[in-house]
Amino acid sequence: MALATIPYAASPLLTPHCRRKVHSVISCQIDIVKAKQAPESTPSPAKLRIKIAGAWDALMRWSQRKSSYVSTSRRSSEAWAGVRKVVVFGGGSFGTAMGSILALQKSELEVVLLLRDEQLSSDINVKHMNSKYLQGCSLPHNVRATTNVAEAISGAQYAVHAVPVQSSRAFLHGIKDVLPPTTPLLCVSKGLEVTTGSMMSELIPSALGRCQPVVFLSGPSFAKEVLEKQPTGLVAASTDLQLANTVQALLSSPAMRVNTTSDVVGIETCGALKNVLAIGAGIIQGLGLGQNALAAFIVQGCSEIRYLVEAQGGKASTINGLGGIGDICLTCYGSLSRNRSVGVRLGQGEQLQDILASSSQVAEGVATAAVVVLLARRFRVSLPVLTGIAQILEGNISCEEAVNEIMGLPQIQGEA
Incomplete structure (x- = not known):
């Protein structure tokens, strides 16, 4: 705001006295802007410990106040x-x-x-x-x-x-x-x-x-x-x-x-699709593609799930919570995940029918994957990662082919 007034200060229509006053105001405004932008100095370790303890105490007091309404x-x-x-x-x-x-x-x-x-x-x-x-x-x-x-x-x-x-x-x-x-x-x-x-x-x-x-x-x-x-x-x-x-x-x-x-729609969509995503996460681990690939894959999968949640009228913010990213992270990374285990074995070259025959528990993601493709068409949402997993499970392409095809998709511009 201060910089925008500078041209007026140089106007020949202003008297010298007025110009001095305008320059004085501009100087004050610029000083205020600089003061606001000046970063706080880093406190000493001792003061930092006190600040952290104070923040924690404030949080505990807030918690006690909230709990006191109805225990x-x-x-x-x-x-x-x-x-x-x-x-x-x-x-x-x-x-x-x-x-x-x-x-x-x-x-x-x-x-x-x-x-x-x-x-x-x-x-x-x-x-x-x-x-x-x-x-x-x-x-x-x-x-x-x-x-x-x-x-x-x-x-x-x-x-x-x-x-x-x-x-x-x-x-x-x-x-x-x-x-x-x-x-x-x-x-x-x-x-x-x-x-x-x-x-x-x-x-x-x-x-x-x-x-x-x-x-x-x-x-x-x-x-x-x-x-x-x-x-x-x-x-x-x-x-x-x-x-x-x-x-x-x-x-x-x-x-x-x-x-x-x-948000029942959001919770159910996240809960269903995270099983499909976990199979893909397992495939990446079974292929030995590394943690970089796994992280990028999960992020893309989360975006696709969010698109479908929104398309069905659910809340985009639901994927940020326990029923979204919380459940997705556990299922994609956790060693106890049935769906992830199916993916790992697929990535290592085993056949799907042999994997399912050897397991006493149900991996819901296997059945859900095919339905995801139908939902994508119904709601006109592009789900390349989830569709790729469905293709693998249907036996239409190999795990390696799916990875190569997804890596060859057009790169996104203008988004993080």
Whole structure:
């Protein structure tokens, strides 16, 4: 602003006296601008320690003020009031882990795992351990298993849905007459149905033939670490924020933080597509292409997921949170990731059918990849990385060919 007034100071229409005044004002303004732009001097190490401690103390005071409105323990007690039983649909690793976490929240709570496998059900009840999916991890005393649908659901105040996506429609259709329409579902299944392209938020009401209260849980969470009570952060997404807040209170503990959001589309899209991205991350690691390539690949994948989230009406900011980058990083880098493991073996030259045949657990990204291409066409979004992974899984191109094709795409200008 000061520099813009300089030409007026030199105007021949101004008297010498006026010019001196204008120059004086300009000098003051320039000094002010310089003062504002002058960087702060770096404090000494001792003063820096004091500043850091002060900032931390301020944060802790803010936390105490926020917590004082309604304490976490009080909210948890209110949420658990009247809850006597929870049923978990599915006895895989994550369903078992979630059932165990809920059981630990309230010792008198009855948690029932509904399974198809009679042998596994008996094994869990005798050994208090899911030897098939979580070997070596003991289950709480108040967790049991059954294959009887009516017995499992009867009297349950909440149901955790942990059935793989591709089996969910048939399962839910089969229990719709037994499951009360008011029983809230806590859905932890992530993926897209191959036959319809539906997300779980679309599949559930379609299979049940009605609207059901539902919260979608997502975030970076390996089942084994959840069961071991390692610090974990989740996000509960629902169009019913009051229900999401209740689920937050049910699950929150010293080892688990739960955020809430109404962006179901964003959370579900991130949760489904991160499995596909993780297969690609594994392929890069299996090919031995290095950390540079892996980082660039994940960044491009995150951008593509964000494009699809926005195209479907979700929030772009969702990918920045636990259900987005949090879950993506864990699944792409974590050694316990099933989808990443599939990719690593593909990159090392194994055939997909052999990989799937040798695994007892479902890698949802394999089925989801083909559907992603259909979504890209429907919403007119370009997804080169995710489409390349689908091409590999379909056997249309090799891992090496896909990498070369993606590296040969036009380079982006004007964006970081």
